[in-house]
Amino acid sequence: MKGLTTLFSYLKPKSKTPFLGVLFASAFLLSALALNAWSEGDHKHEHEDHVDHDDDGHDHNEHDHGNDGEDEHGHGDENSSRIDSDMAQQVGIVTANAGSQELHQTITVYGNLISGPEQLSHVRARFEGLVKSVQVTIGDTVKTGDVLAEIESNESLKIYKIRSPISGRVVQRHANSGEVTQDQILFSIANFDTVWAELRVYPAQQSSVAEGQSVHVLTTNGRVESRVKHVVPSMDSPYQLARVKLDNTKQTLSPGLIVEAQLEIGRFPVSLAVAKDAVQNLGGRQGVFVKYGDEYTFTPLVLGRGDDHFYEVIDGLESSAEYVSQNSYLIKADIEKSEAEHDH
The missing domain is CATH 2.40.420.20 (conserved putative lor/sdh protein from methanococcus maripaludis s2 fold)
Incomplete structure (x- = not known):
């Protein structure tokens, strides 16, 4: 615009007819402005063509950084x-x-851990008499045949020994030296090397459950795998019981514990x-x-x-x-x- 202003000064009329001079200068100025606008527009168009296209015709823009699309965090894309x-x-x-x-289709059931009837023994005196000595107490581990107590028979006055009928742990004791035996239980011995899970199977699930199916019992101590041993009716209840025998040689499972189990009903x-x-x-x-x-x-x-x-x-x-x-x-x-x- 500075060049155009100089040109306007140069063309300023010095004649006695200023109106015609000004009119001529104004017309020349408008023509120059139009020419300059056309020239700038053409130069801008050439610049845009240079920015937007390279020699092989591919489009580019001012935001390309040549970093394969990675952002400032090093991510190739947002995901x-x-x-x-x-x-x-x-x-x-x-x-x-x-x-x-191979996927394993399962259903979830719940139940309790119990001791099997064959794993609990209640010991009584064969003949009534006087307790002469007691060899064990609650918590002691015994083997089959170990001496539990000595009794003096009331009839023969002979001393005989009471022995453990199973291997296990003494969980109850009702005998002390000097006492007279009656018909009461003197000792209770339980074997917890195995326990049973009795799982409740309701009518909607019963068609899917059968003996021999694989089962995973979940307890607070972990996961125990076994198989359904028996499916039996539950007395006076709308459900059946799936009985599962569990190894407990590490003594981590206790009767009475509530458990969850995944019963496998199919594989595919x-x-x-x-x-x-x-x-x-x-x-x-x-x-x-x-x-x-x-x-x-x-x-x-x-x-x-x-x-x-x-x-x-x-x-x-x-x-x-x-x-x-x-x-x-x-x-x-x-x-x-x-x-x-x-x-x-």
Whole structure:
């Protein structure tokens, strides 16, 4: 505009007819302005063409950074996270390869632990008499044939020994030296090397339960596997009892304990499955994090049937794909944290 102002000064009329001079100068100025506007517009168009197109005709814009789409947090996209192998190992991220699985269909039942009648013995004196000595007390462990007490018979006045009929632990004692035996129980001995789970099976479940089925009993001490030994009616109750014998050699199970059990009612193979703990919900969709080098990318899945440990994959994942099978929630948390920081 400075050049145009100079031109306007140069053309300022010095004649005695100023009106004609001014009119001529104004017309020349308008023509110059139009020419300058056209020139600037054409130069701007050429500049935009230079910015938007390269030699091979591809479009570009001023926001391209040449970083393959990664944001300031190192994420390839909003649903991925980059974690180097050392850090992944430290935080406990474990991967597995997706593949075929045999799924186990189960129903949940509840019940109690009891001692079997064959595991509890109540010991009495064979002949009434005087208790001369007692060898055991409550809590003692005995074997079959161990001496429990010595009794002097009232009839023969001879001393005979009372022996344990089973191996187990003394849980009751009602005998002391100097006492006279009556018909009462002197000792109760229980063997807890095995216990029984009596599981309640209601009418809607009864058609699915049979003897011999595999069962997983869940207790406060862990998971115990066994099989249904008997299915019997329960007296005066609308349910049946599935009786399951459980190994208790470590003495971790106690009669009276309430337990939950998963009763297996069917098995079926699936061509592709992922661990149940691996599945996360992100953006309203269920999926897993697939590993590509150090990049963990959320992959939505179409899931089918499942059991306690696996989900069947209908669509969304290739066989043998490496996915995060344990602690996938850590990657989800990292992505959500990065998104929250980006929003602020």
